Amino acid sequence: MSADPWPWPADTQLDRARRIAQSYREALLALDAAKCMNLDDRARELGQAWVVPELVTIDENEMLSATDAAALVGVNRSTLYRWVDAGHLVAIYRTNKQRPLFRSGDVLNAAAVQRRRRAARAAR
Incomplete structure (x- = not known):
């Protein structure tokens, strides 16, 4: 049995799927930004906003x-x-x-x- 080549060993299967989905999203954004934005909107409508990168500021004491x-x-x-x-x-x-x-x-x-x-x- 060969070693797992995944570069982030702490990732769960869900983490892996999300990283792969993000890489596809980034590729689509580079090829067709308008189509990517439309799919982002649809993902949000379906309650899957995690697909769309978002800058978040967190107050550690909140x-x-x-x-x-x-x-x-x-x-x-x-x-x-x-x-x-x-x-x-x-x-x-x-x-x-x-x-x-x-x-x-x-x-x-x-x-x-x-x-x-x-x-x-x-x-x-």
């Missing part, structure tokens, strides 16, 4: 709901709660009855740690 925090790093809310249970992420409760909030910088760090762990496992 407090996010579980839904927003999960969307920030492209995981399910259940994954965030697993990270909390494992001690990789802190959920902040302002009162006992309130839903948890997550500091955006902590969420980004937890996602980076998980990516490095996947890379280390893939390198073995």
Whole structure:
């Protein structure tokens, strides 16, 4: 069995598919910008805005709901709660009855740690 030639060993199958889709998008943009923009609009209409690159400025101290925090790093809310249970992420409760909030910088760090762990496992 040969080694996996993929240059980003921490990527999940979804990450790989997204990178490939982005490379096709970039090629289409270079060949036919108008067609690419039309397809971008259609992707947004279908709720797939991830296809279109977007510059995002993040305040690392912003407090996010579980839904927003999960969307920030492209995981399910259940994954965030697993990270909390494992001690990789802190959920902040302002009162006992309130839903948890997550500091955006902590969420980004937890996602980076998980990516490095996947890379280390893939390198073995």
